[in-house]
Every structure is written in C-alpha cells, then in structure tokens.
Amino acid sequence: MGGAGSGKDTMAEAICSMVPDCHQLAFADAVKSACADMINELLNKYDISHPVQESVLAETPETKxxxxxxWQWVGTDLMRDTIDRNFWIKQLETRMNGIMDLNRKIDFLYFVNRTEPSFVISDCRFANEREWAIKNGFKVVHIFGRKPLSSxxxxxxxxxxHIGLKSDLSYNNSGSIDQMVGWIVDNILPLGVDQSGTQ
Incomplete structure (x- = not known):
C-alpha cells in the first residue's frame, strides 16, 4: 500500500518478474475495466469516435x-459506499479463482503437476482490503519515500x-530500481510468494 505514484506497480512487476507463474492483480483492475466499459458504451451509443476510447486503459499520466x-466515484462513492463495501474484493477473488481453475485444467490436460500460481496485489486502499489480504495469506508492504502525485x-x-493501516513490511522507495530489486530479494522472496504480495 502507498500513495499514488509511490511505486506500488513497479514493485509488483519486479516481484512477478522473479517468481514463476506470478500474476499481478489490483482491486482497482475491475474498477478501471468497468469505467472503460461505461465510456465505450457512451461513445458507441452516440456513434462517437474519439481517441480516448483507445487510450482509456492505457494508464498514461494523461489518462490517469x-x-x-x-475511478474514485465509481469505485468508492458508488459501488463501495452505496452498493457493497466488499464488491471489489469479490471481483478480485473471482479473477484469482479463474486463474487457479485454468491452471488446474491445464495441469490435468497435460498430465503435469505444477505449483499453484502466485499473486501479487499492487494496491490496498481500505481496512477491509487489508483484512482480506491478511486472512488470505498475503503480506502487506507499505511503500513510501517518493513524493505522491498531486492532483x-x-x-x-x-x-x-490507507494512511495509518498496519503493514508487515515497509520499503523506502527513494532509491533506484536496482535497490528495490535487492530489497525484494532480501525481504520478499524468502517469505515465499505463493500467496503473498505487495499492497
């Protein structure tokens, strides 16, 4: 967990690059996908062609x-606060279960017995997300040290x-990518990332 621009995705990508069959997920993945669908539906309804349609999931600084x-209104104000505070957790669980089911089917078809997939969750914004992560065997990493994006x-x-939520580990991301990788090797990989992740 950490503020916008703290390096959460960078750390998650680095961990997954070192762990076999590792999947980087985020609670916000489903939020962003739902918002992209809304935008595309709106533009298609009025037969509008606009570059934003292609870049809506591109994750550039401009689109962010x-x-x-x-994302904040749909993810928090509408779905989380009004419909179901665990809505996005349920979407993430569904995606994780789908990945695990697919792996089992592949193992069965090809008579192999691989280890279960590993998951790294790159975001954690709320106490219930943290509680779910810990209950499901994840380790929570607080990333700080970079100036948060202002907006x-x-x-x-x-x-x-997320400010004030407890974490299992903390990382000061004021150095280089190589320093981050070294910290991951020393602190994350020994934990075993079969069901642990950075949030």
Whole structure:
C-alpha cells in the first residue's frame, strides 16, 4: 500500500518478474475495466469516435489524470459506499479463482503437476482490503519515500484511507530500481510468494 505514484506497480512487476507463474492483480483492475466499459458504451451509443476510447486503459499520466475522478466515484462513492463495501474484493477473488481453475485444467490436460500460481496485489486502499489480504495469506508492504502525485482529487478517501493501516513490511522507495530489486530479494522472496504480495 502507498500513495499514488509511490511505486506500488513497479514493485509488483519486479516481484512477478522473479517468481514463476506470478500474476499481478489490483482491486482497482475491475474498477478501471468497468469505467472503460461505461465510456465505450457512451461513445458507441452516440456513434462517437474519439481517441480516448483507445487510450482509456492505457494508464498514461494523461489518462490517469483524466480518469482518476471517475475511478474514485465509481469505485468508492458508488459501488463501495452505496452498493457493497466488499464488491471489489469479490471481483478480485473471482479473477484469482479463474486463474487457479485454468491452471488446474491445464495441469490435468497435460498430465503435469505444477505449483499453484502466485499473486501479487499492487494496491490496498481500505481496512477491509487489508483484512482480506491478511486472512488470505498475503503480506502487506507499505511503500513510501517518493513524493505522491498531486492532483485536485488527492484528498479523496481512496487516496488517504490507507494512511495509518498496519503493514508487515515497509520499503523506502527513494532509491533506484536496482535497490528495490535487492530489497525484494532480501525481504520478499524468502517469505515465499505463493500467496503473498505487495499492497
């Protein structure tokens, strides 16, 4: 867990590059996918062709700045606060179960017995997400040290509620990628990442 721009995705990518059959997931993946569907449906409904349609999931700094208020409203204000506070946790569980089921089918078809897939979750914004992660065997890493991205919506609960949540490990991301990789080798890999991750 950490603020926007702290290096959560960078660390998750680095861990997955070192662990066989590792899948990088995020609670926000389903939020972003739902918002992309909404935008595409709106543009298609009115027969509008616009470059934003192609870049909506591109995760560039420009699209993040444009779409972050929508992600926050759909993810937190609408679905989490109004419909079901565990909605996005359930979506992540469904995706994890789908990956594990697919692996088992492949093992059965090819008469192999591989280890279960590993998962790294790159975001953790709320106490219930942290509780779910710990209950399911994940280790929570707090990443800090980089100046958070500033924006008009940086005070939204989805950007601040992680502050004060307990973590299993902390990493000061004020150095280089090589330093981060060294820290992962020393601190994360010995834990076994079969069901552990960075949040």
């Amino acid at each position: 700045k444009l779409l972050r208020p929508l 008009s919506n940086s005070e939204h609960r989805s950007e601040t509620e």
